[in-house]
Amino acid sequence: MKPAKAGNKHFYADNASPMMTSNRWRRRWGAAALILALILMSTAAMLFWRVKPEPAVPDGTPWNFYLAGLTALVGGVLLLTATPVKLEKPPLLLLLILLLAFAIRLYHFPDVPYGVWGDEAEAGLSARHILNESDYRPIYNGSLHMTYVQMWMYAGLLAVFGDTSILALRVLSVLFGVGAVFLGYYVGKQIHSPSFGLWMAFFLAIMRWSLTFSRLAITGIETPFFALLTLYLLIRLMHRPSLLNAVLLGFGVGGGLLFYMAYRLIVAGLFVVALLHWWRKAIPYFLLVGIVALMVIFPILIFADTNPDVFLRRQRDTFIGNLVPEVYPTLEKAIYENAKTYVRMFHIQGDGWSLYNYRNVPMLDPVMGVLMILGLAFALVRIRQIENQFFLVTLITGLAAGVLTVSEAHSGRTVGVVMVVAYLCTLGLFGVKELIERFYHSLPEQVPLAAGLLLGAAALVLNFTAYFNGYAHNYEGWILSARNRVIADELLRYPPEDYRLIVSNSTFSHNPIFFIEPDLFPHLEGVEIAGLFPLYTESQKSFYIVLGRKDIWAVDYVRMLYPNAEITTPNLNRFRLEGDIPDIPFMFGVRLRPGDIKSLQGLDERGRGFLYVRQTGEYRFLVPPDAAITLDGVTLEPPETVLGLNVGLHTLETTHPLQWQPPGTSNYYPVPSHALYHAPVGVMGLRGYFYPNPNWEGIPASDRVDPTPYTYFHEIPLARPYTARWVGCLQVPADGDYEITVETVGYAEVNINGEQILAAATEDGQVGAIRTLQTGQIPIEIRYRDTQDYSALYVQWRPLTQGDLMPLSPVLLSPDVEACQ
Known part of the structure; x- marks a missing residue:
């Protein structure tokens, strides 16, 4: 491991490089390009302000000025820069590592993960909208926390690979994942040596944590890419201060800020460390970095100012302070308890969400887990070295992106720390090598190299197996x-x-x-x-x-x-x-x-069966003088009977064909055969009564028979606030202990045999109780109060000794309360 030089002087130069070229022609044209960029950007900003952008800007003109301004800015800087940009030829081993990174990210690419996750689909639909609608130019997607750059990238990939291809969207994540491998080499080379950079790139290439997010079309994997890019350009600026390096860093910071929000904390930490070591000369360069970054991100800043609720909704909804005081007594306690889950995520118990991880296994394999701990020890021992400070601070800020949210051990929100893991694993490997060389001088150089290669191969196999033989089939x-x-x-x-x-x-x-x-x-x-x-x-x-x-x-x-x-x-x-x-x-x-469908339609040969009503209201029935017709036990009198009927099945017995006039019609006509049914159709379920108040008071506004109290109310029966109660009989199939649960959005109660056994509100989640029940019919009553959006009521049960919780089957329910009195 390359020893750090005294005072970290190798990180920055004593004298800055010339800010601008001495060529008069280039200076004049460069200045003109910068003035043009300022004019174009100012025009774009005024246009964005004028339209007060919603999630999409209907007119493409502001975007045209914005892109033209960025182009002019780049051209002006290139004209003004004193030294030309030199591209370094990557070493062969790096190309092999990049090939490995591509290979494991594209292996079984169409099948793993199989299908499409909801957030991926929403991103794809937004991108398709961009392709199909010329007046749809989005700035921000609030539900995905995705800005225009990523949506435009997705749109471009769909245009190339087809607008229904989830693989097209996932290709972007592959590129960011492999890009982080590429940058990992150059960061490692900058701060230590080319061999250190190769190992750092290797660990980034094989790490299952990075691999998982490189194969999903969601925000996240771009965070380590932009964090490494920022660190590389920041160190480059500190080592060779120049106009070009400052502008490049500004573009890198601006690009990162246009992606996942976890980057914001990471970049802040990196600049704090840099200022502590370079504050005397940093101010003018960092001001330039800030100006360029603002020019890159100003459309989203305008959107945030004009739509703060949309832009900040996700941060507000996921902030850990929302758990105080309901879950934790203080904010400090909430942060402490949440931080413990993130510390355990590396080596003990990983991300519990199955989309991101495999059965709660640690995020790191045993080899990388041990190397990370060793590297952390070496970094703490040599904490005065600026490179260790960069990565230790990034470890803290990267984890803070998850710790400060309501989620426990969320590997997606903390995916930025994979760059730290790769660095610490490499540092641990090189630190052990240094110790071995210090105490075993006569040991051939090939022995540590062979040991390192064996450890690398073991880590590769463990990560590959855990993903493709574990996660992929979980x-x-x-x-x-x-x-x-x-x-x-x-x-x-x-x-x-x-x-x-x-x-x-x-x-x-x-x-x-x-x-x-x-x-x-x-x-x-x-x-x-x-x-x-x-x-x-x-x-x-x-x-x-x-x-x-x-x-x-x-x-x-x-x-x-x-x-x-x-x-x-x-x-x-x-x-x-x-x-x-x-x-x-x-x-x-x-x-x-x-x-099959017609086999149930129509009454039986004796004129008995059921009438199905699709709309609550008053129904008129034309009754012949010699007819005998009863509906729900009510005799229909000639020549005409008017009945108020609710949605659902109604018991019918008739000697003559039935004619009716439903609500909203003006003439009588025969009841169609598809509105008439016979056995085994029956009135099953519970009878629900709906009250236009929050206290189950007064006369119900309506009633109906519902098959089972397990539903999300896509259409609510009354205006909120309202209440409902379902009553009837529950057939217990066998003696024994039963678990009964309720989960609701609103408030709900469950009563069995006249006893309230459960009560739950939205914040309670699923609430359960165990009762011993005997075979036969027992009375059941369920009460529900609806006061908020997303109305839902889920009542389930199961025999305690077997099976999963399931909704109450309508075959076991009867609205006839008297049958179980």
């Missing part, structure tokens, strides 16, 4: 991105001209399918499964219906209603999945032909 992570790809593959087998395609909202994510199959998407009908069956349709098409795990009650219901239905699950054997795979598949495909 069900918990696979399902997050693969679900919608598998669903789309199944749907593509059923052409829309022959089938109506229905997808349960419990398993259907709009963005991923819209991105990967835009031609299929318009034919999909996302629905709440509660109330879907029996199918109310006169269509002559077959139906293909996708149900999710939480719709297992509907699968059982379909089997009862349509015994000839084809119910299939996708074959996942080709993925060789491992881990905690649920017994119940994540998807069921239900195929119903017209004959």
